[in-house]
Amino acid sequence: MxxxxxxxxxxxxxxxxxxxxxxxxxxxxxxxxxxxxxxxxxxxxxxxxxxxxxxxxxxxxxxxxxxxxxxxxxxxxxxxxxxxxxxxxxxxxxxxxxxxxxxxxxxxxxxxxxxxxxxxxxxxxxxxxxxxxxxxxxxxxxxxKAQSVLADHNRMLNKARAYTSKKAGPLMVMVLSSQAGVTVHSTESFIGSLFQKMGRVNAAKPQKGESQYTVTLENLVATNADTLVFLKTEGETTPLDGWKKDPLYQSLKAVKNNRVYVFDRDLWSKARGIKGMNLMFSQMISSGVLADRAAK
Missing domain, CATH: 3.40.50.1980 (Nitrogenase molybdenum iron protein domain)
Known part of the structure; x- marks a missing residue:
């Protein structure tokens, strides 16, 4: 804090x-x-x-x-x-x-x-x-009441953490937007720190005092994280649509190994509350992102 x-x-x-x-x-x-x-x-x-x-x-x-x-x-x-x-x-x-x-x-x-x-x-x-x-x-x-809610939350967190593969490599988590482009969430952001809490290493560190900042496809290539997590609003056109056609994107380890996961932007980047996080834990488990299982 x-x-x-x-x-x-x-x-x-x-x-x-x-x-x-x-x-x-x-x-x-x-x-x-x-x-x-x-x-x-x-x-x-x-x-x-x-x-x-x-x-x-x-x-x-x-x-x-x-x-x-x-x-x-x-x-x-x-x-x-x-x-x-x-x-x-x-x-x-x-x-x-x-x-x-x-x-x-x-x-x-x-x-x-x-x-x-x-x-x-x-x-x-x-x-x-x-x-x-x-x-x-x-x-x-x-x-x-708050203590009881937090105790339940901690039990859910530990349950989700049990699914995390110790062999999984670093990940990057990014918010996609038609207006703002691609914003990476570092270790000091909410969702970036949540993945760290789950046992997945976040490859993005804060830059110039900012916990969230814009990145390009070239930045992704330079980092070449094992796992990519995108937070997207369904139906919205974003830079990812163009990236998918680019050989640079196709060369990424995460893309080649089918370790690209897409989640709902509203829940994952805007919720931030205890109840919202509990829902995220369920999706982390079912998607395979913690277990380093191939994305569906």
Whole structure:
């Protein structure tokens, strides 16, 4: 974790708590009931703790598929990149959970609406996500429930890790986009660090302080990882469509050995929550990416 997320002790003789987060310390004087979440992982955390948010930020006019059944009649407050402050204010929240990277510029405005806690989800790694979940559990007074959820998650993680081949070579995991091109996720990104946690070596290291950065086909050839993992939106045209026709791509070890795996971009690169990760574990097992089994 880049920043220690800690909930400070109860203030003497009161119910207020001070929550230390990436942009300061926020005092919360009562257990929040009306919560707005501006990142998918925060929404995931609330659902896992049995709390329904009153407002959520989403993308492309829809919630993530695995979260949607839990968000009926929940108000949409804009996108994760551009939340609508007026819509947030109209909900009269008593807590806003915002993202460090996306929302630091509007933290002051959010704080005027309601107590705001800012956590590093978008650029966070696996340990950041676990720390945030614990913090949210403490804020809601649901520490015991949070511990139970994390224990179940750890059992699922260990089950998935048991499938990992110790002989498997390094991998690269990349997000495909028609607009942004190909973005590799390094050892310090969420999904890159998750694969490391599973026992697969991530060949991509951070560059110039960035945990995620654009790569070209030539970069892939230079690294020539044993396994390639692409995160793609079904039906979207991406650079991979052109690469498949290029002899350079066909020369890659992963391509020759049928070790190229494609997963849903929405779940794998946007979810980041405990429930989302548990779904990823199941797909890691069934796809064969951990066992270094040929891709289907």
């Amino acid at each position: 880049r920043f220690p997320l800690t909930v400070l002790l109860m203030l003497s003789g009161a119910q207020a708590i001070g929550v230390k987060h990436d942009l300061g310390t926020t005092e919360i004087d009562k257990t929040p009931k009306r919560i707005v979440t501006l990142e998918h992982s925060f929404t995931d955390a609330l659902i896992q703790l049995g709390v329904k948010p009153v407002g959520v930020a989403q993308e492309g006019g829809k919630n993530l598929a695995y979260l949607d059944p839990f968000l009926k009649n929940v108000q949409v407050v804009g996108t994760r990149a551009q939340p609508n402050l007026e819509k947030i204010m109209a909900l009269k929240p008593d807590l806003i959970i915002a993202d460090t990277e996306r929302h630091k510029a509007i933290y002051g405005q959010l704080s005027k609406i309601a107590p705001t806690v800012v956590l590093n989800s978008y650029r966070g790694d696996y340990n950041d996500i676990l720390g945030q979940f614990k913090t949210i559990g403490q804020i809601l007074g649901k520490e015991q």
